[in-house]
Amino acid sequence: MLEILTIAIFLWLLVKAVGLAFKLTWGVAKIVACILMVVALPALVLCLLFASTVALLAPIALIAVSAIILKACL
Numbered sequence: 210m211l212e213i214l215t216i217a218i219f220l221w222l223l224v225k226a227v228g229l230a231f232k233l234t235w236g237v238a239k240i241v242a243c244i245l246m247v248v249a250l251p252a253l254v255l256c257l258l259f260a261s262t263v264a265l266l267a268p269i270a271l272i273a274v275s276a277i278i279l280k281a282c283l
Contacts, residue, residue, distance in 0.1 A: 235282050238278050238281070238282050239278075239279065239282045241275075241278065242274075242275040242276075242278035242279045242282070243275070243279075245271050245272075245274060245275035245278070246271075246272065246275045246276075246279075248271065249268045249271035249272045249275065250268075250272070252267070252268040252271070253268035253269065253272065256268055
């Protein structure tokens, strides 16, 4: 009986640990997406002011990636 109780407790802890890992992963993804957005928006403005359209691809790609990450997190 004690063995069944111990197994049940370990399974419950495993489920809680997996849930915490998913929450942590989504939180980290949101932080990375926000950092990408903070870096990409000024780069986009600078490229609009001083560069040609080819140089616009990098900031637009960064904004798109961060938007995709944020949309996946919500």
